[in-house]
Amino acid sequence: MASNVVAQAAVFALRRKIAKIEGTLPEKLVAAGVAILHPSGSAWAEAGASGFLHTGVARLDNVLGGGVPAAALTEIHGGEMRDAGAVTGFALALASLSRNREPDREKRFLVLWIGMSQAFAETGFPHAPGLGALTGLAPDEIIIAQAPKLTDALWIAEEAARLRELSAVFLEIHGNPVRLDLTATRRLHRRAQLAGRPVFLLRQAARAEPTAAPLRLVVSPAPATARSTLTGPLADTIGCPAFTVTVSKSRTALPGQFILEWNPHERAFQERQPENSRPVVSAPAVRPDISPAAGAVVAFKSARPAAAVAHQPSRQQHPAHRGARRTG
Known part of the structure; x- marks a missing residue:
């Protein structure tokens, strides 16, 4: 109850300050059919x-x-x-x-x-x-x-x-x-x-x-x-x-x-x-158009194994690879 009284007193003091700025009596701040817009935005002015x-x-x-x-x-x-x-x-x-x-x-x-x-x-x-x-x-x-x-x-x-x-x-x-x-x-x-x-x-x-x-x-x-x-x-x-x-x-x-x-x-x-709001490609008629998951391969295989093989030396360049290596 005490908090409500303090809040009402603060609102009335604010109204008096506004009335002093505008040159209007505080009692005239609230007119018929008009609601005051609070700083929180909870009430909207309606005339x-x-x-x-x-x-x-x-x-x-x-x-x-x-x-x-x-x-x-x-x-x-x-x-x-x-x-x-x-x-x-x-x-x-x-x-x-x-x-x-x-x-x-x-x-x-x-x-x-x-x-x-x-x-x-x-x-x-x-x-x-x-x-x-x-x-x-x-x-x-x-x-x-x-x-x-x-x-x-x-x-x-x-x-x-x-x-x-x-x-x-x-x-x-x-x-x-x-x-x-x-x-x-x-x-x-x-x-x-x-x-x-x-x-x-x-x-x-x-x-x-x-x-x-x-x-x-x-x-x-x-x-x-x-x-x-x-x-x-x-x-x-x-x-x-x-x-x-x-x-x-x-x-x-x-x-x-x-x-x-x-x-x-x-x-x-x-x-x-x-202009680009319309879809460029029509949706498929057989199945729903579901986007693939992130990181999934859609149409091509990974090129990493092929790239790794390309860096290996050829057999013609190193004939020693064909036979056993001598030791000693």
């Missing part, structure tokens, strides 16, 4: 009935423990600046999935894209006609906010994450600024939990560092295949956009790398299987 955003790729959803969290902070990283297009395209594809998942189709779908002036100068502004063809998002469904400083971008993201009218919030940051620390990401994650909407943190040309986001995906472009037709692949054509997605951090701690293709017509992901 209402939002659950997860399924990518449509069963193997990826299993590695992520159900999919991308629909009410949490999610990091999408690009290792180099030249990967910015792939990072942006993958993030907007997730927004399109979130739109298709919206239960109330009559509700207006709004996405807020927050970027710093440096990031927009490097990667450019999102192109409305291209976004419509890729994700189906209309130009009036995307709100772009340009912030000159990181503090302004973080303030806009924190305030926007509170709004339930927004379906998703994207924050695009270049590099590894000092102010984007564990405290700042914890505030964004908490706002996403309370609002029940996802907040995506796009890290362009950044290295991984400790954050409060339960999921981190590293995205890079993958070679596109040729367009498929009824008669086969069409030569000299470019097919669907492809992304190489690596799970760098997740609540299941299961690593994995996937090549995903985005179908802009069906608004869905599909996994591309490696």
Whole structure:
């Protein structure tokens, strides 16, 4: 009984420290329908009935423990600046999935894209006609906010994450600024939990560092295949956009790398299987294909006796071998 009291006192003290950092009363840390994520990972934050955003790729959803969290902070990283297009395209594809998942189709779908002036100068502004063809998002469904400083971008993201009218919030940051620390990401994650909407943190040309986001995906472009037709692949054509997605951090701690293709017509992901994933030799029809034991001879005899005989002198070179050797 005494140990339980001490544990509860420690948890309450920790909540007070978090509330002091965030400027929130300790009693408001636990909201209705929201569970606190303990350091042991035993409890998972659930905002209402939002659950997860399924990518449509069963193997990826299993590695992520159900999919991308629909009410949490999610990091999408690009290792180099030249990967910015792939990072942006993958993030907007997730927004399109979130739109298709919206239960109330009559509700207006709004996405807020927050970027710093440096990031927009490097990667450019999102192109409305291209976004419509890729994700189906209309130009009036995307709100772009340009912030000159990181503090302004973080303030806009924190305030926007509170709004339930927004379906998703994207924050695009270049590099590894000092102010984007564990405290700042914890505030964004908490706002996403309370609002029940996802907040995506796009890290362009950044290295991984400790954050409060339960999921981190590293995205890079993958070679596109040729367009498929009824008669086969069409030569000299470019097919669907492809992304190489690596799970760098997740609540299941299961690593994995996937090549995903985005179908802009069906608004869905599909996994591309490696070219050498099919068996080269067909399995035998008479007996099961059982691999031989280690060290067993499969088709050839050992060559050691023959090699030993080859080193022996011939009888023509040593005639003395034919008769008995004299002694004395």
